[in-house]
Amino acid sequence: MLDDFAARALFAALGVAMAAGLIGPFVVWRRMAYFGDAMAHAAILGVALSFGFAISVFSGVLLSALLVAVLFLTLTHRNQTSDSALGVIAHSALAFGLVAVAMSRQAVNVETYLFGDVLTVARSDLAMIWQVLLVVAAWLIWRWRALVTWIVSDDLALTSGYHPKREELGLILALALVVAVGIKAVGALLITAMLIIPAASARPHVRSPEAMVLLSVVFAGVSAFGGLKAAFMFDTPAGPSIVCVAAVLFICSLLVSVIRR
Amino acid sequence: MSLIEAQGLERRFGGETVLHGVNLSVERGEIVTIVGPNGSGKSTLLRMLAGALTPSSGTVTHAKGLVIGYVPQKLTLETGLPMSVRRFLDVPKRQSDADVIHALKRVSAETLSARQLEGLSGGQMQRVLLARALLQKPDVLMLDEPTQGLDQTGQADFYRMIEELRQELGCAVMMVSHELHVVMSASDRVICLNGHICCQGTPEIVQSAPEYRALFGTGTHGTLALYRHEHDHTHDHVHDENCAHGEDA
Numbered sequence: 176m177l178d179d180f181a182a183r184a185l186f187a188a189l190g191v192a193m194a195a196g197l198i199g200p201f202v203v204w205r206r207m208a209y210f211g212d213a214m215a216h217a218a219i220l221g222v223a224l225s226f227g228f229a230i231s232v233f234s235g236v237l238l239s240a241l242l243v244a245v246l247f248l249t250l251t252h253r254n255q256t257s258d259s260a261l262g263v264i265a266h267s268a269l270a271f272g273l274v275a276v277a278m279s280r281q282a283v284n285v286e287t288y289l290f291g292d293v294l295t296v297a298r299s300d301l302a303m304i305w306q307v308l309l310v311v312a313a314w315l316i317w318r319w320r321a322l323v324t325w326i327v328s329d330d331l332a333l334t335s336g337y338h339p340k341r342e343e344l345g346l347i348l349a350l351a352l353v354v355a356v357g358i359k360a361v362g363a364l365l366i367t368a369m370l371i372i373p374a375a376s377a378r379p380h381v382r383s384p385e386a387m388v389l390l391s392v393v394f395a396g397v398s399a400f401g402g403l404k405a406a407f408m409f410d411t412p413a414g415p416s417i418v419c420v421a422a423v424l425f426i427c428s429l430l431v432s433v434i435r436r
Numbered sequence: 437m438s439l440i441e442a443q444g445l446e447r448r449f450g451g452e453t454v455l456h457g458v459n460l461s462v463e464r465g466e467i468v469t470i471v472g473p474n475g476s477g478k479s480t481l482l483r484m485l486a487g488a489l490t491p492s493s494g495t496v497t498h499a500k501g502l503v504i505g506y507v508p509q510k511l512t513l514e515t516g517l518p519m520s521v522r523r524f525l526d527v528p529k530r531q532s533d534a535d536v537i538h539a540l541k542r543v544s545a546e547t548l549s550a551r552q553l554e555g556l557s558g559g560q561m562q563r564v565l566l567a568r569a570l571l572q573k574p575d576v577l578m579l580d581e582p583t584q585g586l587d588q589t590g591q592a593d594f595y596r597m598i599e600e601l602r603q604e605l606g607c608a609v610m611m612v613s614h615e616l617h618v619v620m621s622a623s624d625r626v627i628c629l630n631g632h633i634c635c636q637g638t639p640e641i642v643q644s645a646p647e648y649r650a651l652f653g654t655g656t657h658g659t660l661a662l663y664r665h666e667h668d669h670t671h672d673h674v675h676d677e678n679c680a681h682g683e684d685a
Contacts, residue, residue: 200516203514203516204514204516204517206514320528320529321528323527323528324527324528326514326517327511327513327517327519327524327527328508328511328512329488330483330486330488330506330508331506331508331527331528332528333486333487333488333489334486334487334488334504334506334578335527335528335572337528374516375516378516378518381518382518382519382520382523382552383518383519383520383523384517384518384519384523386518387518
């Protein structure tokens with residue numbers, strides 16, 4: 176079945192969307208939307224890196240995402256506000272990435288990485304996506320108690336014997352992994368949408384953090400499925416179609432919550 | 437041994453020394469109240485003792501297996517975070533329904549279980565935070581300005597409840613306060629803080645100590661002066677300086 180490009184595309188999109196849906200709530204709770212965005216923008220630089228050092232695109236993007244994390248911590252420790260630090264990093268990395276890709280003289284279409292190209296995923300890409308999904312899910316289950324305590328309050332975490340810095344590092348690594356596999360499916364410019372929109376859609380309907388994560392995954396999965404169907408039906412680009420469906424679901428979720436009130 | 441021992445604690449924030457030269461220990465079952473003007477380092481000291489803040493120098497030693505029930509000054513909860521009172525009481529560890537009901541009853545908040553944290557009033561939130569701390573079966577209960585935002589009756593009730601809890605659980609209580617007249621009567625020991633420990637002892641001793649008078653006014657005598665002082669912060673500054681002066685010499 177996975178020989179069929181349509182089936183591969185569906186499983187790739189589902190895998191990426193569900194991984195994004197899993198950590199999306201944490202991005203919302205910790206207000207890391209712009210952080211995720213900066214990682215995604217830097218992914219283009221990662222693509223250039225992968226050409227330059229003959230490593231896989233996944234490794235290149237992972238490296239660039241971690242570089243963003245290090246730069247961010249350095250700049251904010253040097254009295255830069257976090258949004259200006261992220262603004263500097265995101266757009267410099269994107270610009271250097273675009274220049275570097277052009278200089279590498281590889282016959283690549285940058286759009287593939289900006290907007291994703293889920294229809295061309297190989298079996299190896301698919302394996303990587305699902306490995307990332309499993310790793311992120313396992314990490315969430317393993318650290319769940321500590322993560323929730325940390326989200327509620329740094330001080331409560333510290334006095335309960337947890338280390339907020341460690342949990343934050345875990346979240347940053349998980350984010351880097353999701354961005355690295357998400358490039359292929361929805362692209363650098365839209366991966367943040369898959370982190371934020373499903374989580375935001377889930378928020379009005381849940382009363383616990385657990386429920387929010389689960390519903391966020393459901394919304395993300397439905398968006399991937401519906402978006403891909405729509406892409407085949409209307410012959411539209413897959414990544415943007417998936418995000419469009421997520422956005423429509425968000426509006427519906429909002430309407431339902433308003434009506435129920 | 438003592439539950440908590442602190443030696444030579446110092447804390448700087450961006451080059452500014454907020455607290456220095458603090459030595460103190462907390463013993464099993466005692467109620468310790470830290471008082472001092474705004475910016476005197478009360479919360480900083482409590483958070484360092486609780487392990488929520490690392491001292492710039494000096495050490496904090498906890499007794500082996502020490503369980504701290506920490507009640508923060510306030511919880512700045514993300515509006516994006518859905519959390520019922522019941523779920524919050526499971527932070528960090530899941531608690532049995534029976535224990536939860538008991539803890540909520542203990543702080544007269546049994547009706548709040550299904551409510552979302554977002555919608556709670558300041559006083560309700562304070563009770564829920566306390567219930568959560570109680571569920572940890574703490575050796576020491578640490579409260580950071582627990583009566584902030586409560587009215588007079590609310591404050592008196594709250595302190596009475598803390599005293600009962602100490603009787604019941606046998607835990608030590610360490611709290612930061614600026615409501616002197618109520619706290620003083622309930623405490624075994626009062627620590628008067630202003631960047632360092634100005635004086636400490638039983639409420640009576642502290643009340644008559646010159647350092648304390650320097651910090652909290654000398655115009656009138658006894659508890660009434662302390663009470664009035666709350667509404668008259670204009671003298672604080674001058675007296676702070678006096679105090680720091682006398683001690684640093």
